Amino acid sequence: MPDNPIYVTQPFLPPLEEFVPYLERIWQSHTLTNGGPFHQQLEEALSEYLGVKHVALFANGTLALITALQALRVSGEVITTPYSFVATAHSLLWRGNKPVFVDVEPSTLNLDPEKIEAAITPNTTAIMPVHCYGNPCNVKAIQKIADNYNLRVIYDAAHAFGVQDDGGSVLRHGDLSVLSFHATKVFNTFEGGAIVCHDAKTKQHIDHLKNFGFVDETTVVAPGINAKMSEVNAAFGLLQLKHMPEILHRRAAIDAHYREALHGVKGIHCLPQAGQHVANYAYFPILVEPDYPLSRDALYQKLKAHGIFTRRYFYPLIADFPMYRGLPSAGRSNLPVAAAAADKVLCLPIYPTLTDADVQRIVALLIDTSGAT
Numbered sequence: 001m002p003d004n005p006i007y008v009t010q011p012f013l014p015p016l017e018e019f020v021p022y023l024e025r026i027w028q029s030h031t032l033t034n035g036g037p038f039h040q041q042l043e044e045a046l047s048e049y050l051g052v053k054h055v056a057l058f059a060n061g062t063l064a065l066i067t068a069l070q071a072l073r074v075s076g077e078v079i080t081t082p083y084s085f086v087a088t089a090h091s092l093l094w095r096g097n098k099p100v101f102v103d104v105e106p107s108t109l110n111l112d113p114e115k116i117e118a119a120i121t122p123n124t125t126a127i128m129p130v131h132c133y134g135n136p137c138n139v140k141a142i143q144k145i146a147d148n149y150n151l152r153v154i155y156d157a158a159h160a161f162g163v164q165d166d167g168g169s170v171l172r173h174g175d176l177s178v179l180s181f182h183a184t185k186v187f188n189t190f191e192g193g194a195i196v197c198h199d200a201k202t203k204q205h206i207d208h209l210k211n212f213g214f215v216d217e218t219t220v221v222a223p224g225i226n227a228k229m230s231e232v233n234a235a236f237g238l239l240q241l242k243h244m245p246e247i248l249h250r251r252a253a254i255d256a257h258y259r260e261a262l263h264g265v266k267g268i269h270c271l272p273q274a275g276q277h278v279a280n281y282a283y284f285p286i287l288v289e290p291d292y293p294l295s296r297d298a299l300y301q302k303l304k305a306h307g308i309f310t311r312r313y314f315y316p317l318i319a320d321f322p323m324y325r326g327l328p329s330a331g332r333s334n335l336p337v338a339a340a341a342a343d344k345v346l347c348l349p350i351y352p353t354l355t356d357a358d359v360q361r362i363v364a365l366l367i368d369t370s371g372a373t
């Protein structure tokens with residue numbers, strides 16, 4: 001095994017000395033959490049940066065998803081995608097909702113609007129699509145169905161930080177959008193997340209829910225949870241935001257490098273970017289097709305043996321996990337496109353400190369293995 005392993009991602013960390021002044025302010029104020037000044041500043045800075053009305057910060061994306069469902073009083077069945085990180089469906093189980101899996105579109109691997117209507121029952125109250133890898137869902141078609149059937153739409157936008165479609169931020173769609181600022185994300189606050197909403201009243205309600213349901217010192221209006229982002233995380237987010245241009249610039253270059261080098265390699269299909277007017281280059285998924293000499297799993301193992309740790313996001317399908325596979329919608333025959341993608345996908349390393357030589361090394365291995373040289 002080479003002694004310089006390459007992982008699927010590595011969090012961007014600004015120079016440590018840039019963070020020290022933020023920590024000094026926290027040490028001076030003794031305000032560590034519960035909506036302190038950095039928390040407030042980051043909410044405002046993110047609203048501006050993302051071009052959205054309101055941002056409510058969270059301790060992580062999963063708590064934000066759970067709270068989004070609670071805020072909209074979603075009950076019964078929720079239509080969602082099986083092709084995502086398990087937190088998407090887990091949030092539904094945490095709220096006592098029943099996930100109903102609907103297949104994805106082959107071009108984006110996002111929820112297929114054409115298959116949604118057939119899954120709607122009198123118990124359906126909401127749709128939870130995912131902008132997978134940052135590629136926007138077919139938001140117009142999804143909203144049309146939601147309007148026709150009076151359903152709420154909560155976008156799991158964990159991958160879609162900063163993504164814009166032709167009309168602006170992709171986060172403006174649906175009733176709510178949920179972001180993750182986990183260490184592995186394009187924008188990270190170590191752990192963190194947010195709900196994006198359209199009006200001040202909803203924002204206030206969400207703020208109550210993430211603080212145990214307190215509206216003042218003695219009044220609790222709902223069984224809220226503790227999902228607040230701390231001041232250290234918020235301060236780090238403010239600093240991180242300053243570095244976004246260089247982060248995105250480097251990610252874009254790596255994305256372009258992969259696409260050019262892998263173009264025409266038999267059996268390797270780079271998932272195209274679709275509908276990202278402004279992209280964030282969060283992931284670099286390839287599909288390993290049957291005409292590649294190795295199966296996806298054999299290639300995954302070979303890369304690993306060379307110290308390149310790719311990830312099979314998203315394999316297994318959520319619908320294949322034990323707590324979901326008994327659901328009527330979880331059968332692979334109901335989800336052929338998602339099932340095929342889960343068996344073929346490999347996410348290649350992409351992160352700001354990945355060097356050109358690293359990308360070259362990965363690409364060379366893929367091309368050599370394809371037998372094209």
Ligand code: T4K
Pocket residue numbers: 007008009010011060061062063084085087088130156158159179180181182183184192193309311313
């Ligand atoms: N919805 C969607 C669609 C999501 O993708 C996610 C999270 C969520 C909701 C939930 O949001 P959060 O509650 O997490 O905010 C990772 C992340 O833990 C998870 O946040 C993310 N999606 C998912 C796609 O990936 P793992 O189990 O693959 O992470 P891990 O620890 O294996 O990390 C991958 C690689 O990254 C490591 O091999 C090395 C590198 N790494 C990782 C961490 C944590 C570092 O270099 N430093 C680090 O601190 O799930």
